[in-house]
Amino acid sequence: MSMTKTKSIDGRSVNDLSEETRIGVYVCHCGLNIAQSVDCDGVAARAAHLPGVCISKGISYACSEPGQKEIRNDIAENDLNRIVVASCSPRLHEPTFRQMLQDAGLNPYLLEMANLREQCSWVHMHEKDAATEKAWDLVKMAVSRVAKNEALTEEKLPMTQRALVIGGGVAGIQTALDLADNGIKVVLVEKRPSIGGVMAQLDKTFPTMDCSI
Amino acid sequence: MTDAGRHPNITIHTLSEVAEVKGYVGNFDVKIVKKARYVNEKECTACGDCAKVCPVVRPDEFNMGLSSRKAIYSPFPQAVPSAYVLNPNECLGNNPTVCNKCYDACEKKCIDFHMSDETINERVGTVIVATGLEPYDPTALDEYGYTRFENVLTSLEFERLVNAGGPTQGRLLRPTDRMKPKSIGFIQCVGSRSARRGKSYCSNICCMNTIKSTLVLKEHYTDMDVKVFYIDIRAFGKGFEDLYTRSRRAGTQYIRGLPGNVEELPDGSLRVAVENTATGTLEFHELDMLVLAIGVEPAPSTQRLQEMLGLQLTSDGFYLEAHPKLQPVDAATRGVFYAGCAEGPKDIKESVTQASAAAARALRLMQKSEISAEAITSEVDPDLCKSCGICAEVCPYNAITVDKKKKMPAHVATAACAGCGTCAAECPFGAITMHHFSDGQIVSQIDSMLEEKADEKILTFACNWCSYAGADYAGVSRLQYPPNARVIRTMCSGRVDEKFIWEGFKNGAPVILVSGCHIGDCHYIDANHWTEKRIEKVHKKMEKLGLRPERLQLEWISAAEGVRFAEVMKKMEELRRSVSRQEIAETIAVLEK
Numbered sequence: 001m002s003m004t005k006t007k008s009i010d011g012r013s014v015n016d017l018s019e020e021t022r023i024g025v026y027v028c029h030c031g032l033n034i035a036q037s038v039d040c041d042g043v044a045a046r047a048a049h050l051p052g053v054c055i056s057k058g059i060s061y062a063c064s065e066p067g068q069k070e071i072r073n074d075i076a077e078n079d080l081n082r083i084v085v086a087s088c089s090p091r092l093h094e095p096t097f098r099q100m101l102q103d104a105g106l107n108p109y110l111l112e113m114a115n116l117r118e119q120c121s122w123v124h125m126h127e128k129d130a131a132t133e134k135a136w137d138l139v140k141m142a143v144s145r146v147a148k149n150e151a152l153t154e155e156k157l158p159m160t161q162r163a164l165v166i167g168g169g170v171a172g173i174q175t176a177l178d179l180a181d182n183g184i185k186v187v188l189v190e191k192r193p194s195i196g197g198v199m200a201q202l203d204k205t206f207p208t209m210d211c212s213i
Numbered sequence: 214m215t216d217a218g219r220h221p222n223i224t225i226h227t228l229s230e231v232a233e234v235k236g237y238v239g240n241f242d243v244k245i246v247k248k249a250r251y252v253n254e255k256e257c258t259a260c261g262d263c264a265k266v267c268p269v270v271r272p273d274e275f276n277m278g279l280s281s282r283k284a285i286y287s288p289f290p291q292a293v294p295s296a297y298v299l300n301p302n303e304c305l306g307n308n309p310t311v312c313n314k315c316y317d318a319c320e321k322k323c324i325d326f327h328m329s330d331e332t333i334n335e336r337v338g339t340v341i342v343a344t345g346l347e348p349y350d351p352t353a354l355d356e357y358g359y360t361r362f363e364n365v366l367t368s369l370e371f372e373r374l375v376n377a378g379g380p381t382q383g384r385l386l387r388p389t390d391r392m393k394p395k396s397i398g399f400i401q402c403v404g405s406r407s408a409r410r411g412k413s414y415c416s417n418i419c420c421m422n423t424i425k426s427t428l429v430l431k432e433h434y435t436d437m438d439v440k441v442f443y444i445d446i447r448a449f450g451k452g453f454e455d456l457y458t459r460s461r462r463a464g465t466q467y468i469r470g471l472p473g474n475v476e477e478l479p480d481g482s483l484r485v486a487v488e489n490t491a492t493g494t495l496e497f498h499e500l501d502m503l504v505l506a507i508g509v510e511p512a513p514s515t516q517r518l519q520e521m522l523g524l525q526l527t528s529d530g531f532y533l534e535a536h537p538k539l540q541p542v543d544a545a546t547r548g549v550f551y552a553g554c555a556e557g558p559k560d561i562k563e564s565v566t567q568a569s570a571a572a573a574r575a576l577r578l579m580q581k582s583e584i585s586a587e588a589i590t591s592e593v594d595p596d597l598c599k600s601c602g603i604c605a606e607v608c609p610y611n612a613i614t615v616d617k618k619k620k621m622p623a624h625v626a627t628a629a630c631a632g633c634g635t636c637a638a639e640c641p642f643g644a645i646t647m648h649h650f651s652d653g654q655i656v657s658q659i660d661s662m663l664e665e666k667a668d669e670k671i672l673t674f675a676c677n678w679c680s681y682a683g684a685d686y687a688g689v690s691r692l693q694y695p696p697n698a699r700v701i702r703t704m705c706s707g708r709v710d711e712k713f714i715w716e717g718f719k720n721g722a723p724v725i726l727v728s729g730c731h732i733g734d735c736h737y738i739d740a741n742h743w744t745e746k747r748i749e750k751v752h753k754k755m756e757k758l759g760l761r762p763e764r765l766q767l768e769w770i771s772a773a774e775g776v777r778f779a780e781v782m783k784k785m786e787e788l789r790r791s792v793s794r795q796e797i798a799e800t801i802a803v804l805e806k
Contacts, residue, residue: 089685090702091677092539109588109649118688119700123779130696137662137670137699144661148654154585157628159239160338161579166231166518170561171553171568172343173217178572179341180222184579187335188217188225189245191514194292195225196214197345201275201369203376203383205561206425206456 021147024080025056025139026071028063028087030117037121037128038135043086046136050143054078062087068100075104082106082149084142086114086135107151114138164189169197218293226333227294230514234340234521237610237631238548239584243335249328251299252285256323259287259295263315263324269303273380277370279388280380285315285324290378299324339548339575342518342532343568346554349404349411349508357400357505358475363388364483365475365503368399368422375429385430387502389481394501396438397430398485399423400472405508406444414529416508417558420447423506424460431463439465440498442472442487450560468496475503509558522549523736525679527773531557537689542571545678545736545772550574589632589649589704591625597644598622604636604645607707609738633737634708638747650703652710658701659716667721668797671698671785674713676706676741679730679771686775694782697789705729707740714751714765719804723792724764726785728778731769741769758803764792 027044029035041058048056055074061067062085074080083106085097090113098108116135124131161184165176168190176186188195204210217223226247233244252263267283275289284303287295305312307326316324348369351359359365364387366374377383387394401419404411420443427439446467448457461467469491476484478499485498511530519526523546525533532551535543542550550571553564578584593604593613600620605613612629613636615621623644625636637647646652662670675681681702687694703709706729717725727748735741745767752762766788768781 089681089688091682091685092536115685115700118685120696122688122691123694124696125691125693127696134696134699140661140664141658141699141701144657145654148651148657150648150651152588152648154588155627156583157237157239157586159579159582159584160241160336161582162335162337163339163341163575163579164231164241164243164335164337165341165343165552167343167345167512167553167555168217168225168227169343169345169553169564171345171555171564171571172341173214174565174568175341175343175550175552175572175575176217176223177220178569179575180217180220182572182576184222184576186220186223187243187245187337188223189229189231190225190227191230192288193227193250193298194288194294195217195227196289196291196293198348198369199561200214200289200291201277201372201376203372203379204425204429206421206452209425209428 019081021052021082022054022078022080023052023082023084023143023146024071024074024078025050025053025084025143026059026062026086027057027135027139028067028085028116029058029060030087031061034087034116034121037125037131038116039128039132040135043132043135043139047139047143050140052082052147053143054080063093063096071100072104075106082110082112082146084112084114084139084146086116086139086142088117089115089119109152110146110149112142112146112149114142161185162187167197168192168195170199172197214291214293225294228298229333231518231521232332237629238578239338241337241340241548243337243340245333245335247331247333249301249330250296251301251304251325251328252297253323253325254294254296256321257296258321259297261287261297262318262320263297266314266318268312268314269305271300271303276373276380277367279370279373296323338579339550340522341550341552341571341575342522342524342544342555343552343571344512344514344518344555346509346558347512349416349510351403351505351507353410354403356474357403357472357503358477358483359505362475362477362483364477364481364501365505367505367507368419368426369507371426371504375426385434387481393434394437396440396500397502397504398440398442398483398498398500399426399504399506401441401443401506402471403505403507404510412508412510412529414558415447418560419506419508421450421453421456421560423504424448424457426504427460427465428456428463431460431465438500440500441465441467442470442485443467444469444471450562468498509554512555515555520733522546523738524549525730525734525772527557529557531555533773542567542574548578586628587630587632589647590627590630591632591634591636591645591647593623593625594644594646595622597642599642599644601641603639603641607635607639607740607743609633609635609740631737633705633740634703635705635737635740635743638708638710639743647708650708652712655701655703655710655713656716659713660720662699662701663717663720663722668723668792668794669697670722671695671724671726671782671789672717672722673698673700673726673785674703674706674709674728675700675770676729676736677702677704678736679734679769680706680728680778682772683770683774683778686772687778688775690775692775692779694779695786697786698782705735705737705740706744707737709744709747711747711751715804718760718764718800721797721801723797724766724785724789726766726768726781728768728770728781731771734771760800760803761796763788
């Protein structure tokens with residue numbers, strides 16, 4: 001996989017991995033979702049001393065537009081080349097923050113998330129000290145990991161513009177029609193001798209009280 | 214339905230099932246088995262001459278067995294395709310001495326007794342799973358007498374009885390005496406909302422279906438006595454409450470309580486015993502007919518498709534969406550979407566809404582002729598590779614080729630690689646880099662986690678799709694568990710290299726948990742089989758080294774099992790407490806030798 005270093009903002013390379021590691025750490029409060037059981041600003045202050053970290057701060061909503069703007073500005077102003085967002089699950093907002101990195105001219109894979117909400121503040125709601133200790137560990141783990149992240153590029157794959165719909169009931173029929181009306185070829189597979197499913201067996205249906213077929 | 218049948222962009226395969234799906238988003242290769250119809254679908258004009266002469270009479274499935282059909286038949290008048298279909302198990306055959314009547318009657322000679330099942334291969338970019346539901350079979354709830362009393366019907370049978378296209382042309386007759394019933398009762402939640410029998414979930418549609426039925430009855434037969442036995446009426450949707458009010462205003466009597474027992478009286482009517490929980494009294498109601506508002510179960514094909522497409526199920530048995538709020542129609546497998554009751558019980562409007570949403574999500578991928586592939590793939594260093602072939606053997610996608618004889622180093626076809634990382638974990642020579650989940654990245658997480666107070670922590674590996682999602686679900690559900698658990702995410706449990714485990718123990722981890730999808734549910738076909746084998750191997754090595762093997766645990770936790778994740782964490786904490794500082798120090802000494 002290639003090490004990209006070509007993306008630039010204002011002609012200035014911000015993605016050169018031979019450069020020194022400059023990490024930005026953002027510990028999200030998520031309103032009170034995280035902040036009520038984790039001392040977010042305290043964790044951020046400790047993280048500022050970790051190797052490679054240039055900026056570390058608490059942020060009220062990292063995913064919000066002002067939050068993202070603040071991070072993007074920091075990237076530009078401080079030549080940050082790796083970002084740790086300690087907020088919710090990467091399963092939720094990793095795409096959001098990867099996009100943010102891309103917009104800021106960084107490779108999206110130079111992001112690391114620490115899951116402080118689903119896997120910390122929400123599951124240790126009554127143990128603030130222990131939750132904060134855990135949050136600290138999770139941030140520390142993310143910082144050490146992100147230093148080793150590589151820039152990755154996505155290859156292109158051919159997309160067959162053709163869909164398979166399994167099941168010819170009301171849902172399958174509607175999906176097939178919507179796709180077909182948009183010019184997609186649809187293969188509709190139904191195990192019974194006719195499409196229609198259970199819906200076809202019903203008498204008048206709510207709220208129009210007309211026949212279901 | 215007819216729109217779908219006529220649409221130039223839609224090919225309908227009926228009597229067909231998906232037998233095999235290979236490939237990945239953009240390029241799924243699908244094998245469809247189409248059973249023989251024995252009638253030429255294109256030529257048949259549905260004139261019905263064949264059925265007229267067919268001597269075989271069988272119950273009509275479409276009318277829930279309340280009427281009959283022939284061995285060659287049209288499924289129902291508006292069927293799409295309209296062609297007749299012949300059931301080969303019922304047909305007497307084409308030997309002229311036995312029957313052959315339909316063949317002789319068909320002017321266009323559409324009937325072909327020698328038609329055989331067909332296999333169709335299709336390449337598609339996306340797959341929409343709309344496999345629907347299975348109505349609950351109330352046989353098990355014998356107190357309602359469904360199998361014993363003819364005048365006890367299911368709601369679906371009732372639908373056919375009041376349907377103008379049904380066996381009685383929409384005239385409601387009770388089965389025993391073919392007379393119009395004067396009174397009728399509906400029993401709600403049959404097969405739903407019960408911890409003991411049937412399903413524990415609410416089937417979502419039965420309340421409104423019953424309310425609709427009471428209105429249909431009250432419209433046609435104003436003097437009919439209509440009673441509904443219920444736990445709660447769930448009229449939560451747009452316009453639902455209004456319909457419920459109309460039903461009550463029309464004179465339908467709602468009685469809060471589910472009957473305990475139903476008896477048949479000599480004239481075929483039914484005596485229902487119910488504790489009315491609104492008044493606190495035991496009541497008896499004599500009714501001419503009873504309708505069981507049956508619930509909804511996952512379609513029988515659910516599990517087979519789940520395995521074929523690498524999907525996940527909820528504990529209810531319906532398909533699990535990638536995210537309950539933000540990706541409610543996406544499967545965790547890219548390029549696969551859900552529509553309708555396959556994802557959970559829902560009514561027609563919701564099914565249609567979800568179907569359109571699924572179409573839009575699929576279109577989003579299909580609007581261009583190419584899409585971005587997974588960047589998280591593995592790569593072989595040809596200088597370190599010894600061409601042993603283990604990586605190719607463990608790859609669930611056959612994405613790795615290696616020529617052992619010619620000693621050609623292994624090569625990963627990145628387009629086919631889904632990024633589970635099993636190859637990197639299994640490579641004995643450290644020749645494979647799993648990008649974004651490299652040894653260096655994961656080891657640095659382990660090391661920094663165990664830097665301080667290692668003896669107090671629970672090192673946990675969780676796969677992205679099931680166990681990590683299960684941990685997230687525990688969070689969403691606010692389930693509390695010991696705060697010393699630290700999770701390291703890998704895409705698949707197959708990525709958890711033996712050396713990660715030794716690294717953990719060497720750094721003072723008291724206990725280690727490896728967690729992944731249940732066997733059969735692996736997001737990477739069967740990569741978790743290798744996890745299981747690997748953990749077995751490590752357990753044996755631990756025994757040889759004099760380490761307690763139970764300090765390394767393997768658990769399967771699905772994305773829906775938040776409760777289980779929390780429980781496993783509590784168990785791990787108990788286990789951790791059993792590991793003394795001395796034991797940890799001894800372990801470190803043994804491993805550093």
